[in-house]
Amino acid sequence: MQHLKPVKTLALASACAALFAGAAFADPDLSAELVINDGELTLVTRAPSDDVITPNLPERYSGWLFRDAATREMEMDDFENPAMLAVEAGADLWTTVDGSAGQSCADCHGDATESMAGVRAHMPHLNANGVLWSMEDYINNCRTERMGAEAWRWSGDQMTSMTSYISMQSRGMPVDVQIDGDAAPYWEQGREMYYTRYGQLELSCANCHEDSTGLMIRADHLSQGQISGFPTYRLKNAGIVSIHNRFRGCIRDTRAESFAEGSDEFRALELYVASRGMGLSVEGVSVRP
Amino acid sequence: MLTRRDTLAIGLGASALAALPLTASATPVDDAVAAFTGGAAVAEGGVTITAPEIAENGNTVPISVEAAGATEIMLIATGNPTPNVGRFVFGPGSGSSMVATRIRLGRTQDVMAIAKMADGSYASTAVEVKVTIGGCGG
């Protein structure tokens, strides 16, 4: 079978050529402004890069800039934005009593617009024991330890509704995650993963989202892979997609066995990728194709 | 082995055979139009469709249609397996013969709108919407 090898290599090379097409027909519109509700709020979609976290990026761009006008507009108005259905469902869950302790989120945390402001901007972050947790971990910890309720599935409707609602309380705040001190080893692990080639296609996160930003992958525009807009309403799914769900999809697309949602690997990757978007606004709940 | 294409060919042959005794073999789009117009003549123009030239995802394509003086508008996705999208009847409380919605398009195709005017005449227009294949699991 040795003679097959060059053929395979050739096939792979042409697959790669087809994967990233240059001369994008619709470059990101860097002049577009993400203004919400006719001027109520303007979100930061471009932030300066730095030499520590993103030495290979000229500037940090929200994924919103890479979308076409119709998709962008859906995020610019809270009525047009279908993710707001999940935010409303999350608001209801916030005050819903569940579990053996007979408590709701609101019983401890009060008004989410105050108590949850800024939470999303700092996620993921170290818990009291110095372990890196995602927002989903904090929510499920409250449910199982304080409320006596069952944990929610990572990407189930209830969890994504709750993360959507909590994320909205940070809309407009800059992404600001801790990457030093006890968080440093997690961040290093995430960076290592970001540059590791996975799967039969041997693609790292960086191959698409750093080396090929702005190019087309089939008929799609490659963004920087920022997560400042998550949770996001994907038009394809007609529903909310969590950060780890998107990671899983990306790694699956490299034809690799993916890590699980809520795995230590994805928590570390989440911290690293979040840090690459420091300075960008938390978008609350975004809309992506 | 029977491939999908063979099956399709057989299916087409069977339907062509079935249609032979009839005077015309109508497509699903023709059927949808005829069901709305009752076979009446349809004029070009007088209807405006606003839709993206290229839709990033065919699952949710924003579209609006307007036809001044129309009492009803029928939307047809000519390239969908089932072409009918919706029929919108404007009542006496309507402010204009306009409706905007979000639709599913299975592939690149013409989207057609037919308006029934107050005098019973029909007008139509069509626009092409290109539906792209997403890069990542699209």
Added chain:
Amino acid sequence: MTDVRPRIRLPRSASAGDSIVVKTLVNHDMESGQRRNSAGETIPRQIINRFTCEFAGVMVIDAYLEPAISANPYIEFEAVVPASGDFVFTWYDDNGDVYTATETFEVS
């Protein structure tokens, strides 16, 4: 399916006789009847097949919807408001359920 929650947006104000833009959204899968589950079985169709809006008892729009309408159906249209009154919105589900929402609109 989670609870059905209609969303309605009307302008803040309008004068008597104005035509106003009405936007509506309802959470619904709009299951097309063409998809298959992991076992290869067809998932039965379940869509909102009709939507109506009346203002002060007068029909504004009567929409007959097909599976080609996207999940979480969004419908925007214009209504004339001759005087203050109630908007009544109704969504008809294939399963027989009917969801309604009422919004009072005051003209200035």
